[in-house]
Amino acid sequence: MQNQSKTGEFQPTIRNVLSWTASYFQSRNIASPKADAAILLAHALNMERIEVYLQHDKPLCPRELEVFKSLIKRRIRREPVAYIVGTKGFWTLDLAVTYDVLIPRPETEFMVEAALSGLSETPRKRVLELGTGSGAVVIAVASERPGHIFFASDRSVKAIEVARKNAVRHGTTVHFFCGDWFKALSKRQPFDVIMSNPPYIRTAEIGQLQPEIFQYEPLTALDGGKDGLGAIRHILNFAPP
Known part of the structure; x- marks a missing residue:
């Protein structure tokens, strides 16, 4: 669903944005479209990845959308997700990567x-x-x-x-x-x-x-x-x- 802002404009929810982004990534031959979309959105919203799934009806404000769009553009240029978010999981560790x-x-x-x-x-x-x-x-x-x-x-x-x-x-x-x-x-x-x-x-x-x-x-x-x-x-x- 979409939420309506005070100005009457519809605000896309996490669910909307994840669905659109995964489809877009898939159309651009990104290997893991759903996972990449979720990781990048969690990073844009400063959330844990699990929170993205638990708060799927949360509307995104214009600023959050702009931040997320900038991450999408970087991924479409084939920049690895790990470099975009600055971390990568390995073994039981969360490691910084550059x-x-x-x-x-x-x-x-x-x-x-x-x-x-x-x-x-x-x-x-x-x-x-x-x-x-x-x-x-x-x-x-x-x-x-x-x-x-x-x-x-x-x-x-x-x-x-x-x-x-x-x-x-x-x-x-x-x-x-x-x-x-x-x-x-x-x-x-x-x-x-x-x-x-x-x-x-x-x-x-x-x-x-x-x-x-x-x-x-x-x-x-x-x-x-x-x-x-x-x-x-x-x-x-x-x-x-």
Whole structure:
């Protein structure tokens, strides 16, 4: 239903706006039209996503509509939702993300599961993540196994800043280093566990990815070189004994 304002004009409700936006996104080949519409509207209204569904008859004022329209325009330009709202859910965490870091993927949670399966509470171990980006993996593991010592490196100063903020936000202790792979560490030192989700896409295939990826996400986090294995070879060749 639509509500009528004091001036006699009809004000669209959350239900109206969600329905229209989802249809519009679908017509523009947006992959998750309903979910994206709900996330963006919740962000525009400063609500939790569940509140959008619970308050579907709430009318939107002109200012709220203008804010939401600006978000729709950004999404139609294929800007990822995570960059628009500035956060992305991963594991049990809500992580800050910026254009300086790769958006955490759901499938990367398998890395967290693998690490946790090999990390009992004791004895204490040294755990390193290379190319940490937003810090998603190392922070998720640290949140589940706080008794271990965690380190993480990334070549991007801005990425390290994002990761540090996420670690503080979730109360985890991680020692961050900025630099290229193992060079970021102050000295070659042994680690019990080394984790990494390095770039693995072939250079020639970058432009074939979805616009959300190749137009917005950091190239250095995607490009694995001519055969996609450049970073992986480097890690294997230079890992501390």
